[in-house]
Structure formats: C-alpha cells, structure tokens
Amino acid sequence: MKVLGKVVSGSVDSGVKIILENSENIENYPLGSLVTINGINHKYLGIITDAGLSSTDKTAYEIINPNTSPRIKENLLKVCSDLLRTQWVEIALIAQASNDGTEPMSADTMPSFASALVETNVEEISAFFGKENERNLWSLGQPKTPKTLLVEVPIDVEKLANLSFGIFGKSGTGKTFLGNLLAGYITLYDLIARGDKPYRLLIFDMHSEYALELKDNLGRPIADGVAKIFSNYYVRYTLDPELAEKRNLRLFKINLSQLTPDDIRLIGPIFGVSETFLTLLGEYRKLIDELFGLGKYWLWILLMDEETEERFSRSPEGQEIIERLLEFIQERKGLQSVTSIARLRRSFEKAVKEKLGFSALQSFISQAPKLRKILSYPVTITEDHVGEIVNYLTEKDGAHVTISLGKYEKELPLYMLVANLIARRLRDMINKKILEKGEPDTKIIIFLEEAHNFLGRTTYRLSPFGDIAREMRKRGVILCVIDQRPSELDSDVISMLWTNFVFSLTEKSDIEAALMGAPQVKLFKKLIPLLRNREVLVYGEAIKFPIVISVKDYSEAAQRFIQIIKQHNKKIEERKKMFREAGLL
Amino acid sequence: MSVWENILGKKDQAIGEVAGTEGGIIEIFVYPEHFSKIRVGSILIIDSENQKPMGLVLKLAHSSRYGTFTPMKMTRTEISNAYPDIERYHLFVSTIAYTSYLDDANIVRHGRAGPPKLHDLVYLIKSSDFDALLSFFRPNNKWDFTFLGYFFAEGATKWEFRDFLLLYRDFFKRFENEKDNILQTLIRAISRAKPELLSALLEEISEILGW
Numbered sequence: 001m002k003v004l005g006k007v008v009s010g011s012v013d014s015g016v017k018i019i020l021e022n023s024e025n026i027e028n029y030p031l032g033s034l035v036t037i038n039g040i041n042h043k044y045l046g047i048i049t050d051a052g053l054s055s056t057d058k059t060a061y062e063i064i065n066p067n068t069s070p071r072i073k074e075n076l077l078k079v080c081s082d083l084l085r086t087q088w089v090e091i092a093l094i095a096q097a098s099n100d101g102t103e104p105m106s107a108d109t110m111p112s113f114a115s116a117l118v119e120t121n122v123e124e125i126s127a128f129f130g131k132e133n134e135r136n137l138w139s140l141g142q143p144k145t146p147k148t149l150l151v152e153v154p155i156d157v158e159k160l161a162n163l164s165f166g167i168f169g170k171s172g173t174g175k176t177f178l179g180n181l182l183a184g185y186i187t188l189y190d191l192i193a194r195g196d197k198p199y200r201l202l203i204f205d206m207h208s209e210y211a212l213e214l215k216d217n218l219g220r221p222i223a224d225g226v227a228k229i230f231s232n233y234y235v236r237y238t239l240d241p242e243l244a245e246k247r248n249l250r251l252f253k254i255n256l257s258q259l260t261p262d263d264i265r266l267i268g269p270i271f272g273v274s275e276t277f278l279t280l281l282g283e284y285r286k287l288i289d290e291l292f293g294l295g296k297y298w299l300w301i302l303l304m305d306e307e308t309e310e311r312f313s314r315s316p317e318g319q320e321i322i323e324r325l326l327e328f329i330q331e332r333k334g335l336q337s338v339t340s341i342a343r344l345r346r347s348f349e350k351a352v353k354e355k356l357g358f359s360a361l362q363s364f365i366s367q368a369p370k371l372r373k374i375l376s377y378p379v380t381i382t383e384d385h386v387g388e389i390v391n392y393l394t395e396k397d398g399a400h401v402t403i404s405l406g407k408y409e410k411e412l413p414l415y416m417l418v419a420n421l422i423a424r425r426l427r428d429m430i431n432k433k434i435l436e437k438g439e440p441d442t443k444i445i446i447f448l449e450e451a452h453n454f455l456g457r458t459t460y461r462l463s464p465f466g467d468i469a470r471e472m473r474k475r476g477v478i479l480c481v482i483d484q485r486p487s488e489l490d491s492d493v494i495s496m497l498w499t500n501f502v503f504s505l506t507e508k509s510d511i512e513a514a515l516m517g518a519p520q521v522k523l524f525k526k527l528i529p530l531l532r533n534r535e536v537l538v539y540g541e542a543i544k545f546p547i548v549i550s551v552k553d554y555s556e557a558a559q560r561f562i563q564i565i566k567q568h569n570k571k572i573e574e575r576k577k578m579f580r581e582a583g584l585l
Numbered sequence: 586m587s588v589w590e591n592i593l594g595k596k597d598q599a600i601g602e603v604a605g606t607e608g609g610i611i612e613i614f615v616y617p618e619h620f621s622k623i624r625v626g627s628i629l630i631i632d633s634e635n636q637k638p639m640g641l642v643l644k645l646a647h648s649s650r651y652g653t654f655t656p657m658k659m660t661r662t663e664i665s666n667a668y669p670d671i672e673r674y675h676l677f678v679s680t681i682a683y684t685s686y687l688d689d690a691n692i693v694r695h696g697r698a699g700p701p702k703l704h705d706l707v708y709l710i711k712s713s714d715f716d717a718l719l720s721f722f723r724p725n726n727k728w729d730f731t732f733l734g735y736f737f738a739e740g741a742t743k744w745e746f747r748d749f750l751l752l753y754r755d756f757f758k759r760f761e762n763e764k765d766n767i768l769q770t771l772i773r774a775i776s777r778a779k780p781e782l783l784s785a786l787l788e789e790i791s792e793i794l795g796w
Contacts, residue, residue, distance in 0.1 A: 065784055069791040075768040076787065080776050 005089065005117035007037060012093055012110050015049060015523045018117050020087040026053055029089050031527040032144045032535060032548035036120040037091070039111035042098055045120070045128050046091035046107075047548060049523040055085040089117075092523040095128050095545040104128045106519070106545065122151040129153045129544050134564070135193045138185040140543075141552040144535060153549055155182075155499075157189040160542035161199055161445055164473065164496050166481040168514040169503025172217060174534040175482055176209050177554045178501055179447060182480070183210065183226040184561050186445060187233060187400065191568055197440075197476065200393045201234075201400040202426075203227065203447040204419050208404040210447070211236040212247060214554060223555040227402040229562060235392055235399045237385065239378050239414065240406020252389075252403055253380035254417055256299045261285055263420050264299070264371065266462055267413040277367035280360055284352070291351050292344065293332045300325055300381070302364075303372050306342040312375075324381050377414050390425045394433060396441045416453055423454075423464035430475055443476040451481040452488035460490035469493055486513040499540035504531040519546065588716040589691050592708050593632050599706035601679065603631060606700045609739045611640060613679040613707050617672035620647065626749030628710040628721055629681050636688055636698035639721070640681035641736050643745060650676045682739035684732035685721070693724040695732040718756050728763070728770040734778035743785040750793040757794055764796050 004024050010016035016037070020026065029035075029051050037044040065073075093107035104127065125143060132139040137154035160182065167182075169175050183201055190199040203210045205227075212228055213221035227234035237252040238244050244251040261281035268278045284302060289295030304312075304325075312318030322341065329344065330336050338344050353361040392398040403422075408414050426444070433440045446468070448454060454465040468477050473496070481497060483489060487509035494516045502514045511528045515521045518539050524546070528537065531548065539546035579585040592598070600619035605612040611631070615623060623629075627642045651674065657664060664671060686698040710717045722728060736745070750757075760767060768790070775786050790796065 065788070067788045067791060068784075069796060071764070071796050072768055072772075072787050072791055075765055076772050079769045079772045 001038075001116075001118045003116040003118060007111050007113060007115040007117070008088075010090070010110070012107060013520065015520070016046065016091045016093060016111060018089050018091060020089065020117070022081065022087075024087065026051060026087040026089075028146050030144065030146070031530050032537070033146050034120050034125065034143045034547060035089075035091060035146065036118050036124055037093075037111045037115050038118055039096075039109075039115045042096040042109060042111070043124070044093055044107055044111050044115075045095040045097075045104075045124070045545065046093045047524075047527075047546065048089050049092045049520075049526050050090035052088055052090075053085050054088070090523070091117075092520045092546075094519075094547070097128065104544070119147065120145055120149065122149055125149065125151045125153065129547070130156075134188075136189065138188070139552055140181075140538065141534075141549040144548045144550060152552070153543070153547060155185070155538070156542045157182075157185045158193075158195075160499055161186050161189065161443070162478070163498035163541055164469065164478040164481065165499040165501070165540070165542070166483070166486070166494070166497040166514070167501045167503075168483055168486045168505060168510070169501075169536070170484055170505060172533065173503035173531070174536065174551055175484075175503060176207070176214060177534070178503075178536065178551050179203075179449075179480070179482060180210060180214060180226045181552060181554055181557050183447065184229070184557060187226065187230050188561065188564055191233070191565075197443050198396060198398075200398060200442045200444045201402075201447065202389070202393055202422070202444060203400070203402040204415065204449055205402045205404040205447075206415060206449045207409050208238070208243070208406055211238070211249060211402040211404040223558040225402075226561070227400065229558055230400070230565060233400055234402055235389075236402045236404065237389065238404040238406045239408050239418065240404070241378060243404065243406035249404065250385075251378065252385045252418070253378045253383055254414075254421065255380050255382075255384060255386065256374070257296045257381060258384075258386060258421055258425075259299050259417065260424075262462060263417060263424075266420060266459060267416050268371075270413050270416075271370045271373065273367050273370050274363065276359075277363045280356065280363060283356055283360065284364065287351055287355060288348060291348065292329065292335060294329060297325065297328060297381075299374070301341065301345055301348060302368055303375055304341045304345060305369070305372070306340075308372060308375050309340060309342045321379070321381050328381075374413070374417070377408070377411070377417075386421050386425050389422055390429045393426060393444050394429050394440060394442055398442065412450070412453060415450070419448070419454060420464055423468060426477070427464050427467055427472065430472065430477060434475060440476050443478075445478050445480055447480045447482065449482045451479075451483045451493075452485055455479075455481065455490055455493040456488050457490045460493060466490075469496055484510075486510050489513065491516070497540070499542040500538070502528060502531075502537040502539075503535070504529060504533075587691055588714075588720060589630075589637075589687055592630065592710065592714075592717060593637070596706065598708060599632075600629070600709045601677070601707045603701045603703050603705045603707065604678065605703070606683075609683045609697065609735060610643075611638065611681050611683050611701060613681060615645075615677040615679050615707075617675065617677055619709070620645075620677040622709060622711075623679055624748065624752055625745055626752045627712075628718075629679070630687060630708050630710060631701045632706045632708065633699075633701045636686040638683055638698060638701045639685040639687060639693065640683045641732070641741075641745075641749065642679050643682050643736075643739060643741060644680040646676075646678040646680070648676050648678075650674050682736045682741065684735035693721050695724075695729055695735075697735070712752050712756065715756065715759075718753065722753075722756075728767055730771050730774035731777075733771075733774050737779045737782070743782055743789060746782075746786055747789045747793065750789055754793055764794075768796060 005018040005020040008019050031048050033048045035046050095104050096107040097104040132154045136158040139152035140155045143153050167175050205211050210225040210227050214223050216222050227236050236249045238249040239252050265278045285298040288298045288301050312322050329338050389401050392401050430440045454463040460466040505511050506529045511525045534551045537548050601613045601615035604614040625642050631638045685695045688694050
C-alpha cells in the first residue's frame with residue numbers, strides 16, 4: 001500500500017500533523033477529505049482540517065532573488081524541492097478500528113509516531129460507515145476523499161427521524177436539496193419499514209420546492225419536490241390562490257378567529273407595532289368579549305375599518321366574510337341592528353377610552369392600522385384548514401402535509417402566523433390525545449425553514465414551536481430546524497439537535513453555533529467556510545462518525561424514489577389481488 | 586605517468602611543508618619563492634606516506650619570523666637588491682581546510698583520511714592543470730562538490746567561496762554543456778553544507794560563472 005505521508009506530531013484533541021511524502025502533491029489534499037492512517041494497533045479514519053507548506057525563508061527567497069540567474073533558480077528548484085518545502089496536512093481523527101476486527105468506534109487513541117497515511121478505499125469506508133440497505137440506511141452521498149471513490153455513505157433514517165435535527169448553511173448551498181432528500185427517505189422508511197407508529201411530515205415550504213419543483217439558481221425547475229413525487233402520501237396546501245388553481249393544490253386560508261394575542265405579538269415587531277400596543281392586545285380582546293360577546297372575532301373588529309370593509313365587500317369572497325361576520329354579530333343580544341363592522345369598531349374605540357384610558361385609545365388608533373396588512377392575506381371566517389392539517393398529522397390513516405407559500409414566499413409574517421397557528425393546534429391535539437389514550441398515534445417531524453423566526457432567542461419562549469422543541473420530543477414530535485443563521489437560534493434549541501448537517505457558513509458566530517455539539521470544534525470550524533456547494537459536514541446520532549459528504553444529486557435520488565414507489569405500489573396491488581382471490585377482500 | 590605521479594614526483598616542485606595540524610586545519614610553511622603562486626581557494630596536496638591529504642587554502646599569512654619589524658622605505662626591487670636573503674627572516678604560512686585525500690588507487694575521495702606529518706611536502710594543483718582539477722572535481726566521472734562542506738566547516742565564508750570560484754572559473758566554463766549538472770551538484774552540496782549561505786553563494790555563482 002502506497003505510503004502518502006507519516007504522522008509526526010499532534011494529539012487526539014487538537015489533530016494529527018502528517019508530513020506528506022515529497023512525491024505527493026499538496027494540491028490533491030482538499031480540506032474536508034477523508035483519509036486513513038495505519039497505526040500499529042488501529043486503523044484510523046480522519047478528516048483533513050488544514051493543509052500547508054513550509055520552507056526556510058532564505059531558501060524560499062532564493063526563488064525570487066533577482067540577483068540569481070533564472071537558470072540557477074530552475075536548477076535550485078529541481079535539486080532542492082525536498083529542502084525548499086515541507087508539505088503537511090492536519091487531520092481530525094474521527095474513528096478507529098482495532099486490527100483484531102472489532103467494531104469501529106470514535107477515535108480515543110493517537111496513532112503512533114510515523115504511522116503511515118495511506119489512501120482510503122471503498123471497503124474501509126463501508127466498514128466504518130455501513131452500506132445502504134434501503135430500509136433504515138439510505139445513501140446521503142459520496143464522502144469527500146483526495147481521489148474520487150465510488151462509495152456512498154448512508155444515514156440512519158430511523159435514528160434521524162426520532163430526534164430533532166438541524167440543517168444549516170448559507171443561501172444556495174444545498175439545504176433544500178438535502179431537505180427534500182431526507183424527507184424522501186423518511187417517507188420511504190415509513191412506507192417500507194414502518195415501526196409501531198406511522199411518521200408524518202409537516203413541511204413549511206417557503207419557496208414551494210417541496211410541494212412542486214426544486215429550482216436552480218436561475219429559478220428553472222430541476223426535479224420534482226418530494227411531496228409531488230409522493231403525491232399519494234402528501235396533502236399539499238398553498239396560501240396562493242392562483243397556485244392552488246393552476247397546480248391543483250389545496251388552498252389554505254387563515255381563520256383569523258383562531259389567532260391569539262400571542263400570535264400577533266410574535267409578528268408585531270415585523271410590522272413595527274409598538275410594544276405598548278402589543279401589551280394591550282389581551283385587554284382589547286377582553287373588552288371586545290365583555291362589550292359584544294365576540295372575543296373569538298376580536299381581530300376582525302380590531303382591524304376592520306370602513307375602507308377595508310368596503311374593499312372586502314367588492315369581492316364575492318370578501319362579501320361572504322362580511323356577511324358571515326355580521327351574522328355572528330347580529331346573533332348577539334343588543335347587536336341585531338349592527339350592519340357595519342367598522343361602525344361596531346367605533347363603539348369599541350369609545351369603550352377603550354372609557355375603560356382602558358386615553359393612552360390605550362391613542363395606541364389603538366395609531367398602531368392597529370399597521371397590522372391591517374393581515375387582512376390582505378388569504379383569510380377565512382368559517383373554514384378550519386388548521387384543524388384539517390392537524391388531523392392529517394395526528395390520525396393513523398392521515399397523510400404528510402406541505403404548506404407552500406407560493407407568491408407569499410417573502411411574507412414572513414404570514415408564514416409565521418400559519419406556522420404558529422398549526423404548531424399550537426398540533427401541540428394541543430397531541431396533549432389531548434395523551435390525556436385520552438396515553439400517547440399519540442403518530443410520530444411527527446416538522447420541517448421548519450427560517451427557523452430562527454420561531455426559535456430565536458426572543459421568540460423561543462413565545463412561539464408554540466418553543467414548546468414543541470422543549471416538551472414534545474418524548475411525545476413523538478421532532479423538528480427539522482433549517483436555517484442560514486444558526487447563531488440567531490436560542491442555544492437551548494441547538495443543544496436539542498441530535499444530528500446536524502452543516503453546509504458552508506462564513507460568519508464566525510454561525511459556525512460556532514452550528515458546531516455546538518460537534519467533536520473537535522476547533523478543527524472542524526476551519527473547514528466550514530471552505531465547503532463547496534452541496535458539500536456538508538454531518539455529525540451526530542444518525543451517522544456513525546462525523547464526515548464531509550458531497551450530497552447525492554437530488555435528481556438521481558428523485559428517479560430512485562419514483563422507481564421504489566412504483567415497486568412498492570406494485571407489491572401492494574399484488575397482495576390485494578392475492579387477498580381478493582383468497583376471498584379475504 | 587599518472588597525473589598525480591606527475592605532481593608528486595618532482596620534489597623540487599613542492600611549494601612548502603606541513604608545519605602543524607589540528608582537526609581539519611593544516612598549517613603549511615610555504616617556501617618564500619612559491620608564496621606568490623598560492624591563492625585563497627587553491628587546492629594543495631600533501632605527499633604523506635599513505636593516503637595523500639588534500640585541501641583548499643583558507644588563509645595566507647606573511648610575517649616576520651622573529652616577531653620584529655623594521656620599516657625600510659624602499660621599493661620591492663630596492664629591498665631585493667639590498668637584502669637578497671631577506672626572505673629567510675620572513676614567515677610564509679598557508680592555512681588549508683582538509684577536505685579530501687588521494688587514495689591508494691589514485692582516486693580523489695572527498696573526506697578525511699589520517700593527518701599528515703610535520704614536514705610532509707606540499708604541492709600545488711595549478712588552476713591550469715586540467716586533468717588534476719578534473720580528477721578533483723569529478724572523481725569517478727561524477728561531479729562532486731562535497732568537499733565544500735569541509736571548506737565551510739573550517740571557516741570559509743562567501744568571500745573564500747568567491748575566491749575559489751574566480752580561481753577555477755575558466756575550468757568550469759569549459760563545461761558549458763554540463764552546466765545544469767554542475768549547478769545541481771553544486772547547489773545540492775551547498776544546501777547540505779551551508780544552507781544559510783545558499784542565497785549569497787548562488788549570487789556569486791550567477792555573477793562569476795554567468796550561468
């Protein structure tokens with residue numbers, strides 16, 4: 001076996017320094033690559049975390065010394081290439097296997113002095129990381145190695161889907177591709193090797209790349225999203241009416257009657273609403289209930305001025321909402337003669353002044369209009385799409401769910417409202433099921449893009465996702481936290497992530513946050529900014545050892561998904577036929 | 586007659602004799618009439634009993650044998666005419682770095698054999714003696730400059746090296762077609778012997794040999 005270098009110094013914690021043989025070209029050792037070191041008792045697997053070249057200054061200077069002739073410099077280079085430079089690589093030890101054939105384990109010993117660096121091979125990688133079995137182990141992609149090796153490293157989907165995990169990386173590094181890949185694997189695992197309870201995925205699909213198609217940097221579709229491929233197993237919602245009609249997705253509307261003051265408090269800062277107003281929201285709601293018995297419709301009354309009412313009445317859907325709202329109002333004692341919501345709102349204003357004081361009124365008048373944009377979102381007063389979704393997720397014969405934002409993809413408040421609404425109802429439903437049956441019927445995995453909006457340092461305690469992250473893991477609800485700014489997440493959230501996928505990040509604070517639970521952080525953080533697109537550092541519960549992987553091409557994976565699902569459906573049909581013939585169906 | 590027999594066989598051609606030796610340094614008493622033929626960098630060979638020590642001149646010294654000096658205010662010719670035996674009262678010394686030896690098979694080895702004895706006769710390898718120089722610089726038909734290691738170890742600096750190059754410049758220039766080979770061997774030897782001087786020495790080579 002060709003020796004590529006020799007161990008000369010280092011430690012288990014701070015990395016191993018290897019001097020490369022002079023015949024080796026340092027350019028062939030990219031950071032993040034997997035390498036093997038043959039020790040005396042163990043074979044070690046490591047990741048290159050730094051590489052360098054050193055030379056004596058004087059000798060190096062000679063190469064550019066203007067007083068030395070080019071011919072001499074040329075000959076100097078030929079003769080002294082050994083002397084001119086020392087090529088070294090720094091390796092983070094990740095695993096070791098005893099020569100007696102025992103199971104590989106995390107590296108806790110140091111290879112002895114002058115241990116040989118050798119080329120890693122397919123068999124070794126498979127021995128350390130296992131092989132894809134299309135049950136619990138599914139290929140994540142190829143490991144980064146100095147020379148390309150045709151070997152794939154699998155992820156344990158069973159372990160992945162039982163504990164919260166995170167996907168971090170700058171925009172355009174491959175988070176959504178990986179998200180679709182993992183969602184596809186979990187869907188297949190659930191179909192092929194389901195355990196005691198079905199898995200349900202809830203995917204908040206900001207850019208419609210899970211429900212429809214993944215796109216390249218120019219916005220051109222590349223491959224079908226996971227929910228489109230597995231459309232029989234997913235219910236796909238969208239907030240965009242045009243998209244719903246054009247692409248045959250279900251239209252999701254927010255029922256404003258389901259929103260609480262806490263929901264508005266979470267999005268208030270985005271609209272620039274004052275802290276005082278947000279604090280008073282509970283009081284306003286209470287007053288609406290006391291005055292009119294319409295606490296449930298508090299937000300409608302709070303936001304619906306003459307102009308908005310007029311706008312609503314110009315469209316059939318808006319007109320219907322106004323009519324239904326007025327019906328509810330007129331059902332209340334003493335409000336039979338009310339014909340305009342905006343007029344009712346004026347009575348409310350008077351009451352605010354009398355009961356809560358002039359400053360509360362001032363705050364209401366100046367701040368409430370800032371929230372009026374909510375009424376331009378797809379809203380409803382009767383439908384309960386949140387309830388539908390929660391049922392799909394919690395019932396045994398339910399389905400996975402995606403909610404795509406469509407044309408609202410940049411509307412962060414809308415995304416937050418929807419996500420918080422669903423999360424709260426889901427939390428309540430699971431708690432109810434636990435009270436009724438002792439445990440829920442399904443395991444739920446929530447894919448949450450731009451997660452820091454829900455699990456940030458300030459929002460974590462307010463958002464229902466905070467409760468889910470803190471309390472629901474043991475009840476079968478976990479999160480897939482997807483974010484480009486992990487440093488914005490509350491540190492509690494990061495510490496709850498058991499498997500982490502870290503694409504390229506450049507901000508120091510983001511790198512530190514993303515590597516919070518990683519071994520040998522000092523070493524790994526050097527390579528994170530240098531990862532190329534689609535290259536990801538994976539560490540944690542679902543992978544045997546930390547590794548940098550070039551994520552599998554999603555288009556290929558999508559083709560495989562289609563094949564597997566066809567085979568699966570064919571098997572089901574054959575079984576059904578068999579049962580029918582046996583008179584059992 | 587071999588090139589070495591030719592040099593060592595003529596006793597009257599000896600330029601001096603060994604006056605002392607310590608470690609890698611040999612002191613030569615130079616006969617006054619030959620003193621002007623010797624330069625820093627000159628290669629000398631000593632006719633010892635077995636192997637013949639060889640070395641490069643590091644220093645040349647000329648002083649009064651009895652430690653006194655009287656000014657004369659005369660030209661050299663006037664002094665020679667007035668005191669024809671004056672040099673009997675002077676001391677001419679050459680210090681050489683012991684770098685090589687001629688073995689029993691008359692092959693030059695760059696390394697050290699035993700020390701010479703006092704009064705062993707010393708001969709100069711002239712810078713025009715092509716065959717002898719070739720045997721020294723290219724023993725066994727391979728360029729070999731490892732003797733420079735001993736030269737530097739005994740105190741040679743870039744200036745002694747410069748003198749050495751100037752002295753043998755014409756010899757090396759005869760090997761234009763082998764210059765890459767010569768340069769690489771030279772660089773390898775310097776890198777091993779005196780890496781901290783590499784830059785300065787390469788500048789000298791550039792300038793003097795023009796390669």
